[in-house]
Amino acid sequence: xxxxxxxTKSYGAVKALCGLSFEVAKGEVFGFIGPNGAGxxxxxxxxxxxxxPAGGYVEVAGVDVLKRPALLKQLTGYxxxxxxxxxxxTAEEYLSFYASCYKLPRRVAERVVDDLLALVDLAPKREAQxxxxxxxxxxxxxxxxxxxxxxxxxxxxxxxxxxxPRARAEMRELVRALAEMGKTVILSSHILPELAEMCxxxxxxxxxxxxxxxxxxxxxxxxxxxxxxxxxxxSIEEAELLAGAVPGVVSVKRLGPDTLExxxxxxxxxxxxxxxxxxxxxxxxxxxxVGDFRAEETDLEELFLQLTSQVTGVEDVxxxxxxxGGGTGGASQPxxxxxGVEAGG
Amino acid sequence: xxxxxxxxxPGYTREPAAPAEGLLAxxxxxxxxxxxxxxxxxxxxSMALLTGFLCVTGGFGYLVYSSAVAGSVSVVQVGAVGDDxxxxxxxxxxxxxxxxxxxxxxxxxxGEREHKTLDLLLVTPLHPARIVVGKLVAAxxxxxxLIVAAVPLFSVAFLLGGVALSQVAELLCFALVGVVCIGxxxxxxxxxxxxxxxxxxxxxxxxLALVAGPLVAGYALDRxxxxxxxxxxxxxxxxxxxGAPGVVYSLSPLVGADGVLQNGAxxxxxxxxxxxxxxxxxxxxxxxxxxxxxxxxxxxxxxELTLLAEGAxxxxxxxxxxxxxxxxxxx
Numbered sequence: 001x002x003x004x005x006x007x008t009k010s011y012g013a014v015k016a017l018c019g020l021s022f023e024v025a026k027g028e029v030f031g032f033i034g035p036n037g038a039g040x041x042x043x044x045x046x047x048x049x050x051x052x053p054a055g056g057y058v059e060v061a062g063v064d065v066l067k068r069p070a071l072l073k074q075l076t077g078y079x080x081x082x083x084x085x086x087x088x089x090t091a092e093e094y095l096s097f098y099a100s101c102y103k104l105p106r107r108v109a110e111r112v113v114d115d116l117l118a119l120v121d122l123a124p125k126r127e128a129q130x131x132x133x134x135x136x137x138x139x140x141x142x143x144x145x146x147x148x149x150x151x152x153x154x155x156x157x158x159x160x161x162x163x164x165p166r167a168r169a170e171m172r173e174l175v176r177a178l179a180e181m182g183k184t185v186i187l188s189s190h191i192l193p194e195l196a197e198m199c200x201x202x203x204x205x206x207x208x209x210x211x212x213x214x215x216x217x218x219x220x221x222x223x224x225x226x227x228x229x230x231x232x233x234x235s236i237e238e239a240e241l242l243a244g245a246v247p248g249v250v251s252v253k254r255l256g257p258d259t260l261e262x263x264x265x266x267x268x269x270x271x272x273x274x275x276x277x278x279x280x281x282x283x284x285x286x287x288x289x290v291g292d293f294r295a296e297e298t299d300l301e302e303l304f305l306q307l308t309s310q311v312t313g314v315e316d317v318x319x320x321x322x323x324x325g326g327g328t329g330g331a332s333q334p335x336x337x338x339x340g341v342e343a344g345g
Numbered sequence: 346x347x348x349x350x351x352x353x354x355p356g357y358t359r360e361p362a363a364p365a366e367g368l369l370a371x372x373x374x375x376x377x378x379x380x381x382x383x384x385x386x387x388x389x390x391s392m393a394l395l396t397g398f399l400c401v402t403g404g405f406g407y408l409v410y411s412s413a414v415a416g417s418v419s420v421v422q423v424g425a426v427g428d429d430x431x432x433x434x435x436x437x438x439x440x441x442x443x444x445x446x447x448x449x450x451x452x453x454x455x456g457e458r459e460h461k462t463l464d465l466l467l468v469t470p471l472h473p474a475r476i477v478v479g480k481l482v483a484a485x486x487x488x489x490x491l492i493v494a495a496v497p498l499f500s501v502a503f504l505l506g507g508v509a510l511s512q513v514a515e516l517l518c519f520a521l522v523g524v525v526c527i528g529x530x531x532x533x534x535x536x537x538x539x540x541x542x543x544x545x546x547x548x549x550x551x552x553l554a555l556v557a558g559p560l561v562a563g564y565a566l567d568r569x570x571x572x573x574x575x576x577x578x579x580x581x582x583x584x585x586x587x588g589a590p591g592v593v594y595s596l597s598p599l600v601g602a603d604g605v606l607q608n609g610a611x612x613x614x615x616x617x618x619x620x621x622x623x624x625x626x627x628x629x630x631x632x633x634x635x636x637x638x639x640x641x642x643x644x645x646x647x648x649e650l651t652l653l654a655e656g657a658x659x660x661x662x663x664x665x666x667x668x669x670x671x672x673x674x675x676x
Contacts, residue, residue: 048468049467049468050464050467050468070470073468073469073470074470076468078464078465078468080461080464080465082461083461083462083464083465084460084461084462084465085462086380086384086462088384088387089380089383089384093380093383097376097380098465098469100376100379100380101376101466101469101470101471102469102470103374103470142465145465
């Protein structure tokens with residue numbers, strides 16, 4: 001549905017996008033993750049037609065949008081991270097105005113506005129002035145605005161930013177409902193647990209490059225580093241030394257007088273070849289007296305921190321992910337696409 | 346939560362797009378105008394302003410009329426009273442344009458940008474030109490309404506005589522072109538400047554430059570062409586605003602306005618220019634003082650030249666606004 005290849009964009013001397021590439025399949029909820037200034041908003045603005053890249057290729061629903069920008073506006077609905085509303089209009093007038101911007105006939109527009117107000121649970125507020133709505137309601141109204149022309153692809157930049165937990169939950173429900181309706185959703189967020197609950201695939205962007213992209217389960221299982229806790233019998237110092245020497249173990253940390261935390265290369269990485277069972281076996285074979293062993297799942301937040309905290313670490317993981325990833329599932333790194341991260345970012 | 350049926354599912358009832366419209370409808374289609382007028386005209390403010398303006402203008406006209414008929418007025422002099430009244434009302438209407446239009450237009454784009462609603466407009470299929478024109482029409486519509494609402498006041502001048510219908514038509518035409526021109530300059534400023542407060546100040550300064558710039562430039566040229574002229578700057582024997590200085594003077598809306606009011610026959614001195622311009626080339630004199638000889642292009646009335654210049658400036662300012670909107674906000 002969405003294919004981006006080698007996208008580049010600079011703001012003066014600052015390179016916002018350095019050959020960004022990714023793909024999102026129809027019906028996916030693609031989570032864009034990255035630190036501030038990584039290029040998430042710029043990418044979404046390019047996809048929305050608000051920003052022209054210096055180079056690269058963007059395809060939405062099979063259409064080269066850089067050649068046919070007018071069509072792009074029909075195909076995408078965009079909700080920016082910070083947006084304003086026309087406060088003196090009512091919710092109904094607000095949506096009707098945008099419906100008229102998309103040249104919907106009046107009768108159709110009326111029905112669409114009714115449907116959208118119902119969809120975002122603002123039907124009782126249709127006559128209320130927009131300025132009187134709460135932040136969460138305004139956010140939902142803006143989402144309804146992005147849907148007014150029934151776009152194929154929704155671009156949501158930090159849709160849950162600044163919302164209270166209830167409003168965030170409502171927004172999450174809404175995104176899920178839209179995905180069920182067949183919309184392809186690309187959203188960025190800093191609230192990673194939020195993304196973990198919504199997204200079917202992720203793209204981690206750093207310094208304008210896609211560090212890692214793929215289906216949620218593959219990204220979490222394959223690209224990160226596993227963690228496990230081992231309760232050791234006997235000398236903790238000796239166990240620490242032995243465990244550190246086990247191939248595939250990246251680091252060993254003492255958590256208590258008899259507990260070690262082990263970080264190891266993920267199981268889905270060819271060459272690394274280790275899962276939690278293999279780690280336990282290796283530990284025992286290395287002579288570590290293990291009394292209890294528990295593997296911990298890598299969550300999105302941890303993965304994000306791993307990938308973006310230090311450049312060397314990122315390059316390491318990216319190199320392995322590039323080998324492991326490639327063309328599995330809906331959202332994936334296109335073959336041959338740049339995946340490295342520039343040093344010094 | 347109600348969920349819309351998915352596209353293609355049995356419950357999906359979204360209708361196809363509207364059938365093709367006529368060329369005129371497509372050209373005139375601009376949802377921004379309707380939306381802006383709807384929000385601007387809502388509430389009591391607009392009606393209060395309109396009422397206030399008509400009261401002030403009417404009161405001003407009444408004062409002029411009262412002072413003109415204070416002494417005994419003969420039948421012959423009634424026409425001159427009518428002309429005085431027309432000029433006074435015209436001045437009241439024309440003064441409103443440079444005072445109000447920059448303030449109304451300057452927030453048009455900068456305000457959208459400040460309130461973060463511009464992006465939401467730019468992602469719609471609306472072309473930047475349509476956004477600029479829609480904003481301009483909506484912002485100036487209220488001033489146009491003020492001008493049109495003042496027209497009935499001119500009927501009093503008709504009752505007294507001394508005013509031709511063509512004069513009113515010329516005045517209206519001049520005023521409306523002035524509104525569009527100053528509005529377009531304000532729109533360009535609004536597009537170029539990020540903050541509304543700055544845009545407002547710059548728009549008023551630009552308007553001042555538009556009015557006073559040609560006078561200063563014309564005066565400088567005049568002195569350069571004829572350094573031996575009298576100390577008031579313009580040769581009293583100057584029979585026509587000919588050549589470069591004349592053309593430059595004509596670019597000022599102030600000169601054009603004076604030309605409209607005099608209408609080629611200097612009965613009154615409605616706009617009293619300060620020295621060095623007073624009582625000379627365009628303050629009072631013969632009909633030829635309100636024309637400019639452009640050689641092979643013939644002789645033009647000053648206000649016609651002003652309109653031409655304003656038209657060109659309008660096109661340039663609107664073109665610049667569209668270009669800026671595409672370049673700054675879509676890059």
